[in-house]
């Protein structure tokens with residue numbers, strides 16, 4: 213197989229999405245870690261907006277975590293990270309597409325903006341409601357929607373001091389996810405930050 217290369221930053225939750233998908237699928241890859249505070253100029257040659265993650269495969273370059281993970285799902289279909297039923301696949305994509313609604317309040321909370329705590333609580337409540345109906349965000353199987361959200365949920369818990377007591381289904385989901393080697397590896401990355 214042609215080697216995959218991930219331009220990565222440990223503290224980046226978008227990079228975490230790709231690390232988790234690669235680990236779930238057991239895809240071998242090389243990592244090039246960059247310092248987000250002092251990004252090398254060549255990152256802008258790969259991605260004009262200078263953001264990571266960036267995936268490279270034999271000179272072909274792909275930025276954007278959600279697009280990278282869709283690519284991985286198509287290029288490496290096993291194990292599947294999207295449901296097989298079209299309506300459920302659409303539900304997964306909708307959650308990923310609307311992820312900015314979740315991260316807006318998350319980053320506002322990180323910046324300690326007024327009202328952010330309440331707004332982020334509303335987002336966690338919404339996730340908790342979904343997870344009250346099924347073990348994973350898009351139903352009975354772990355997949356790309358779970359991967360899209362969990363890096364921020366873990367960082368909110370571990371770095372922003374958010375209490376998860378009001379969200380029992382979310383707590384159970386995190387416990388289920390922590391049994392997966394891909395998530396355990398991320399927990400180690402977070403612990404080392």
Ligand SMILES: N[C@@H](CCC(=O)N[C@@H](CS)C(=O)NCC(=O)O)C(=O)O
Pocket residue numbers: 221223224225226227248261262263264265275276277278
């Ligand atoms: N939409 C992008 C966002 C990636 C992103 O914002 N990455 C951050 C690190 S977590 C970054 O590279 N920031 C540098 C910058 O904003 O200039 C994705 O999903 O990959």
